[in-house]
Amino acid sequence: MNNVPNLTTLFDNYPQNRGFLDEVFDQDGNVRRHYQGIYEHFSRLPLSDFRDLYDYAKKSSFDQGITFNVYSDSSQGVERIFPFDLLPRIISAQEWKALENGLIQRNRALNMFLTDIYNEKKILKDQVVPKELIFSCKNYCKAMMGFKPYGGIYVHISGTDVIRHKDGDFYVLEDNLRCPSGVSYVLSNRMATKRILPKLFFNSQVQPVVNYPEALLDVLKSVSPPGADQPVCVLLTPGVFNSAYYEHSFLALQMGVQLVEPQDLYVDNNFVYMKTMHGPKKVDVVYRRIDDDFIDPLVFRSDSVLGVPGIVHAFREGNVTLANAPGTGVADDKAVYTYVPDIIRYYLSEEPLLKNVHTYRCEKDDDFQYVLEHLQELVVKPVDESGGYGVFIGNRASRQELADFKEVLKSNRRKYIGQPTMALSVHTTYIEDEQQFEPRHIDLRTFALTGHEIEYVCQGGLTRVALRRGNLVVNSSQGGGSKDTWVLQEEENIN
């Protein structure tokens, strides 16, 4: 038996990375306390068994259809799985509590901010946030002016991205307040861990994530227009070709609601109906996974073939609730991001619980000068993009690229912000090509819900892994993978 090589051999060449915080190993190379159980479990696994499990995990993702299409010249849409790493990321109960409180605080303040800027605009009048910044934002939605959605909630579903810096603290990297995706991976990663590592999971005290769809449905029902006795909620998807279609169908199934495409809905007399085989059926709440631009050709882009004409007006008439409300993108604008600590102080009279990454706003002269002079040390992002697109990483750029990018910056200062390159923490990850465990950078997408008198944070989240060595961009569209994320239960519950 002793001759069978086991997993410890895979840790033999594990590099110690001084520049970053390693979630699994401390500075002396010892396994951190909350990872000890899992480390021991893995160390005892024979190497061949581990590789079998790894293959099994891949097959399991494939069968479940957790795939996305990659289009290339040679083939029209090859299906790839979103790589899933068997070694889970673990967050202690105490750390989680702090994070959770911070997220709730942030969402509360951002909802109040949205109510304010679309109505009284007090925060602008008090000059806490410059009004030019808001009105120049392309995601500021005129159709929402002078209107409060039911319960004053604009952002029902938010997906805030946090990272852990080398100082050990969590920092908010960005807020995602439009149609954040990824929660289906949280649920399917957990399902995979339970299937593949049942004993390990059984012996660990992990907070469940499985109740997320239920909580989401509760939130949607809580904001249905008053008077709807048995509210009909639907999930609106652009269709099967959307890259997040797996998630849309998965959530609809888990919530037991209809998955509808735009052509399945129509508006009559300011009420929204779906076209069923036995005639029209009134819809009360639409969890829409279509961006603002495409949701209603009468209000937004008139060339959109995706939208439901008249749905925004029906929303303003109070006959249907859209979750999230249109126009929330103004609050996850990366330039507005820099004001979130002030926004929290302004509305809640509290100190922010979560840190922001220091941000230089190119439209401010001092900051702009700093960005130009320190471009090499900074990450520069467009304020209104998502998915990791358009991000410029200074320390990876050539001299020519730096010079070129400076010109781009000068041409549209409002569009860019700069941030110091954050030292994203690393996590032990199995790298198939190397057949080794190696440290890889990770972040965490959290999922929080806000309904009428409901505040909920999913007890876990999507830990995204940049699989390429040294890479700091973790998006799935940029070659990232993911990990199951365990939030441990409080110690006293264990015994």
Add this chain to the structure above:
Amino acid sequence: MLSRTANNLYWMGRYAERIGQLAQYVSAQYLSSSDIPPSLNKRMVLESLLRMAQASDNFQERQLPLTDHEVITFLTIDEQYPYSIRNYVEQLRDNTKAVRSSISLDVWEATNRFYHTTRSFSTDELSKKGPYDFCKHCLDNTSILKGVIDNTLLRNYEWSLIYTGMHLERAMQMIQILLVKLEDIKNVPNEKRNPAINNYHWSTLLRSAGGLDMSRNYYYGTRPTRELVTDFLVLNRKFPKSILYNLEKLRNHVKIISNGKPASPDSVEFKIGKLTAHTQYLTVPEIMEQDDTFLPTLHHELYAVGSELERQYFTF
């Protein structure tokens, strides 16, 4: 339920059934070619197979040589031919994908697995092993899929829509293979006709319908004749592939879909009811009398049922 979803569920049923039937007769016809009486041409087997799959014109257009390898590849795994089994499996999956939130995860996973495993069959493998392996794979997987549908779905509209598609498709496929076989027999020159040839044709037909062994059991081993085959494949109420069996099931499922609405004379419920009642009270001699018209008329009527379903329920 959404009209669009209803349409996808119905086509899930039709494609699942079509794949199973295609696999069944590709395999049966191919294997039967080794039992062929010496006086018959093997070419006939391949032509007959193409006609059953309604693929003769498309095959000719491609100007491929009429060899067993080409015909089998064309009907099973050809990527360009839109009606190959491989592409039907893709259609099946697309339809299932579009209704993922209305069906169980098990049904989706069974379909998805079927899709991925089907795509892994290569031309080389097919030419080395022959079509049996591939066809068996398709038959097994459609059986698994039907089992999962039966074991996990609620007996409501979803289930009835899938079965509406399956029963309609099965009845139509049955008519199609009967028509082709009757033509094959007609095409045997007078001087070559003998009991061995007839026996070969009727046995192949029963095997293509997936009912050879059960018909032997039912008729106590009587050699198949035209009367026996008509009785079994058209009028038998116990054989799940007979035309009458499928019409009766179709009538029940469409009744469920109609949600108890009274059937007006221009409705699809009325049409199916009339068709079923008419077939129920037919006899084998009556069918034989209407030699050339019975099957084509029925085929035509079932096409009309399909369009009527679409008009009434799948378009809004």
